[in-house]
Amino acid sequence: MTPTAAEVALVEEKARLSREETIRLIQIAKVGHFASAFSCAEILASLYYGVMRLRRGEPDWPDRDRFLFGKGHAAAALYPLLVDWGFFDSEILDGYTRIGNPLGDHPDMSRVPGIDFSSGSLGHALSAGVGMALGGRIDGRDFRVFVLLGDGELNEGQVWEAAMSAAHHGTRNLIAIVDRNEYSLDGKVDEVLGIEPVADKFAAFGWEVHEVDGHDVPSLLGMLRDVVEDGTRERPAVIIARTIKGKGVSFMEAELGWHLGYLVPEDEARALAEIRGTA
Amino acid sequence: MSQLSSLHEGSWHLHTVLEQSPGLRMLAETLADLIDEGHPIVACTADLKYSNGLFRLQDRHPERFLQFGISEQNMVSAAAGLATTGQLPYVATFASFLALLCCEQIRTDVAYPGLPVRLIGHHAGITLGFYGTSHHATEDLAIMRSLAGLAVVAPADGHALAAALRATVDHPGPIYFRIGRGRDPEIYADGIDFQLGKAIVHDSGTDLTLIATGSSVHPSLEAAARLRDKGLSVGVIDLHTVKPLDEGAVLAAAATSSRLMTVEEHSILGGLGGAVAEVLATAGAATPLHRHGIRDVYAVIGPPTHLYRHYRLDADGIVAEAEELLAR
16 A cells, blocks of 8 residues: 555654654764664654554553564664653653663663563564564454564574464464664674575565565555555565665765764764755 | 373373373463463463473363474563563473573563563473483572572472462562472372462471472471481471572571571572572571582483482482481
């Protein structure tokens, strides 16, 4: 289903918000995962502003759709969206990572309203998502469970235990998205520990597999909706979103070291200008 | 149960040998009863439903039984996900796999968020005798005890297990239950008032108090009876909850007895013995403590009862250990 221009514009605006706020939050922490956050900005914005069933100000609404952030090191990209949904006060963002603040580098369900599951140790999230999908099914509830996995995360063996498990149990309400930004910490994923052919792997594990440009909002949002609304599918689905690590800031796109980093004010201004389109 | 129609008397297979594990029958049946009573229990297993007896629960409540196959880590993380949706998952697998293979999933996904997941580590200690070190769990109490927010319970027989499951069904946080292979001799057939964190004091004694947990309680009771027959004053405490530990019961025994001895089918490092030593040292108790168990080694292999004899974890061995201690 092709999204309308207004729907696309909303998602693009929220992706911009996510990137701008990521820059601000990382300036507070003095270190952070810029590039990982930027590669998934459109994915997060599409889910939170075009796909997921949520209620403003009600992070614990029992029938909400769930989101699990496997690649939790990009949590800074999500926190501003949770504030925007009224799940917690914006002042909390100002203390990102400072002592006693609930917002850390990785998302924490025990501390942060709107975080459906904690992460940080890669490889757990898809399993937890399987559990949530089964938990909903046992009670006849129809919420959907979205799990965003990093491509490097697919190196973890537990991901494939979970993939097998999801297909075996036919968790049709479980949708995984792979942020295929091609890089993990030490370099190109396919040089560190290759994951290709990743689509074939998921297909062989019994999943319905889709691929999309993870920054092209009309395509991404349209595909997410098609998959979510497909009432005929009897198995879990994965969307492999081809993305660019550091997307939106030219010098981060060009150099892989920005998985983790910090910007002095002059470079912060450059990055923000590019994100805002005022460079 | 399956019939072995074509085989001669004395042959057996997995399903028939299960009849020798009444404690595991109580695991499945208690949980199935609790489902009947409306508790949102989901029983999870990793290709061991015959070993832990949960196939019986599956027979009664197929919709509340989840088979995860041989993917223990996935099962534990999925149980955490289940718990976030209001279900009450009971995850069962061999204690060695649960406490060691899945330690990080338990810590990060279950204990840290404080989710009401129940972890059933069965065939704990050296009950899997000649299956070898991969299947022995002599570290699980030490590991699980160190995880903040996780209660650790080792019931001494099937009745204690049933009572513990029932008494803790509404406990808001996670619990690790350590059980054997379900063949512990009965201690509590006449009933047990199980309270999480409250030790059961069987007897008090001035010469010695045996503080035991799980499978070591029955042989300790038997050993104490024999020592009493020899004129010694010996008490026994069933310290079924290793965490939170009943410090009052331990310190009361320290005040009454000249010596204390912990007995556990576990390493003497960090488990029951370690926990009791911490309590005594912190309180400044002067009563000497002897920690009896597996002494920082990997157990040899052999049939379980032979191993209990070898490691002095049967009644004879506990008597011998106690007599040597008291002669020092």
